[in-house]
Amino acid sequence: MHQHPQISQSIFGAPELLRKVCGKLVHSVASTSPTPAADIKWNWSPQCEEAFKTCKQRLLKSKWLAHYDTEMxxxxxxxxxxxxxxxxxxxxxxxxxxxxxxxxxxxxxxxxxxxxxxxxxxxxxxxxxxxxxxxxxxxxxxxxxxxxxxxxxxxxxxxxxxxxxxxxxxxxxxxxxxxxxxxxxxxxxxxxxxxxxxxxxxxxxxxxxxxxVFQISLIDELPISASDIAEETRKDPVLSKVLDLTLGGWPTFVNDDNLRPFIDKKDQLSTDQGCVLWGSRVVLPQKFQRRLLSDLHEGHPGITRMKALARSYLWWPGLDQDIQQHVGHCSPCEAVRNKPAAAPLHPWSWAATPWERIHVDYAEIDKQHFLVVVDVHSKWMEVFPTPLTTAEKTINLLRHMFASFGLVKELVLDNGPPFTSNDFEMFLKNNGVRHILSPPYHPASNGAAERAVQTFKKAWTRLEVQSVTTHQRLPRFLFTYRNTPHTVTECTPAELFLKRQPRTRLTLWKPDLSSTVAKHQLQQKKAHDRHSKTVREFKEGERVMVRDFRHPKRLWNSGVIL
The missing domain is CATH 3.30.420.10 (Ribonuclease H-like superfamily/Ribonuclease H)
Incomplete structure (x- = not known):
């Protein structure tokens, strides 16, 4: 330092913090070390060196540095x-x-x-x-x-x-x-x-x-030993009484509410090296309870395993409740906790008439998209193949479907981009259709559409395994599905939607009523014609007699065949 007067001047010249920390030492060094000039020899005395070292130590140990505060x-x-x-x-x-x-x-x-x-x-x-x-x-x-x-x-x-x-x-x-x-x-x-x-x-x-800094390890506290528990047991206001009563004998009646949890176990309590034991389990004083709960929860075991571990070593009144509360408030455990039990089912209300409420969703099979529509009342399903899933394409498909069956009252969809666009919402609003969106990340709320998509995909896969051509799979699936009784309605979707039962190949298995009627009509004709004569034939220009119903007295009039 004595060889660098400029550095010394930088240290002791102006810094405000150094003056606050070192106080008079800075002034003493500055006064004994004059400002270097051409006519003044720089003198760094032993007093300056001592004051400088003291200043360094004070600066290193200074409490003047502030802790970081997010509000200041x-x-x-x-x-x-x-x-x-x-x-x-x-x-x-x-x-x-x-x-x-x-x-x-x-x-x-x-x-x-x-x-x-x-x-x-x-x-x-x-x-x-x-x-x-x-x-x-x-x-x-x-x-x-x-x-x-x-x-x-x-x-x-x-x-x-x-x-x-x-x-x-x-x-x-x-x-x-x-x-x-x-x-x-x-x-x-x-x-x-x-x-x-x-x-x-x-x-x-x-x-x-x-x-x-390569690694930092921090041990907050040393492990608790039996001697620590014994020492704290003598200081604890409750366990100290339990220790004395266990050594000297329990009275017939105890009026202290804090001792009631120990009365039922008094015959099983013992002492060992100043610690109170219940069987083989150490009774912990209140001071160490929360700390040992953290030790028991090291590795984040569940409530059941944590209780089993605690029952092998320690006990205090309300231990099970404290374990449940400790695990319940553990942030890492809550972050990886399993999903809660499913809430009770709240089914959609059944639509009273066909085409009143429909559920819509998209399905994708081998990069081919399908718009799946299901009617709630009849379970009637419509499936439209489409290369795109844009809002404009969805609107066109719904417009064609509404042209065939009419407008619906309610339309239930998920939160997919085509269903939440402004154009789609405006299309439904202009047609008086109520737009219902299922909650995000909860596809079960649109369960009718999800189930219809699942049914369609499974049927498509089965038909593919059966080597049915692509253009025949969709018509065959829809024909079979619409004419098969549904498990919910116990009727076929076609019967409820069309109000009639369409004719299928299975219809040939049943006796046909029309053939029976035709058979009986033929029998009636044969019976009638048995007593009738052969039909007479006339030629043009032939004179005939014609029955006249206008005159009751003159029944026949003459006439000519034209």
Missing amino acids: KLRLACDASPYGVGAVISHVLPSGEEHPIAFASRTLSPSEKNYAQIEKEALSIIFGVKKFHKYLYGRRFQLLTDHKPLLAILGPKSAIPTLSALRMQRWALIFLAYDYEIEYRRSSDHANADALSRLPSNSDSDSEDDRA
Whole structure:
């Protein structure tokens, strides 16, 4: 230090923190070490050396550094010298006084020493922001610099300088991720950051501290031993009485409510080395209960296994309830807990008439999409193959279906993109159709459509295995499904939807009523014609007698066949 008067002057010249920490020592060193000049010899006396070492120790052990507070105002001061950069992050107290949180500095690399002064000053800000990123990111902070041109270049409201050096443009882009305001401070008031830049760390790495830490292990407390339990048992107001009563004998009647849990077990209580035992289990004092619960829960076993483990070693009144409460409030256990039991089923109300409410969903088989529609009343199903699942395509398919069967009252869908678009909602609104969406991530609420999709996919796979051609699978499935009784309605969908039973090949198995009627009519004709004569035939121009029903007295009139 005696060979570098400039360094000594940097230390004891101005820094406000050093004066607060070291107090009169700074003044004593400054007074015994005159400012170096051409006519004054620099004198670094043993008193200066002793005061300097004492100052270093006090600075290292200083309690002046503040803990980081998310509620207090942040300020970052940065400065650069010809050979180093420095930064100080601090809190601003309500009185306006700065309370430092941390200091940082580093030397400049050979290439960085060739930077212009404005680039060095900007580099110091970049160094401070990166060094204290965890403190600054996501918070608004005040940035201090003693280089006034940076206010226009790196200001939060300034555009990226296109005519400046590329590194300045890159640094300006980095600042876009932070919420800050930049202010100018005179060098005489910028002493802390200035001193750090003139006395930088010998390393030029920003992450030296991070590299030096390889592993950190922390043991909060030592394990609890039997002697600790015995000592605390004598101090515990309840267990101390239990210990005395176990050694001296229990009275016939105990009026203390705290001792009631031990009365039923008094014949099984014993003592060993100052500890109270219930059988082979140690009765724990209240002070250690929560701590040993955490030890029992190490590895996060469930409630049942944790109770089984506890029953082998320890006990206290209400142990089972405390275990349940401890596991119930464990955040890691809650994060991986199984899904709760299914809620009671709330079925949809049955539509009273056909085509009143329909459920719609998309199915995909081998990159081919199908729009599946099912009517709630009759279970009638419609399936439309489509290459796209856009809202426009869905609207066109529904428009054709509504043209065939009419408009529905309610349309139930999931939250797929085609069903939640503005065009789709406007289409339903213009047609007076109520748009019902199932809850997100709960497809069971649209169970009718989901079940219809599942039925269609299974049938399609079976027909594919049966080697049925692609263009025949859909008609064959729909024909079979619509003419098969449903398990819910116990009627065929066609019977409820069309109000009649369509004719199928199975209809040939039943006797036909029309053939029976035709048979009986033929029998009647034969019986009637048995007593009738042969039909007479007439020729054109032949004279005949014609029955006249207009005159009751003259029954026949003469006539000619025309």
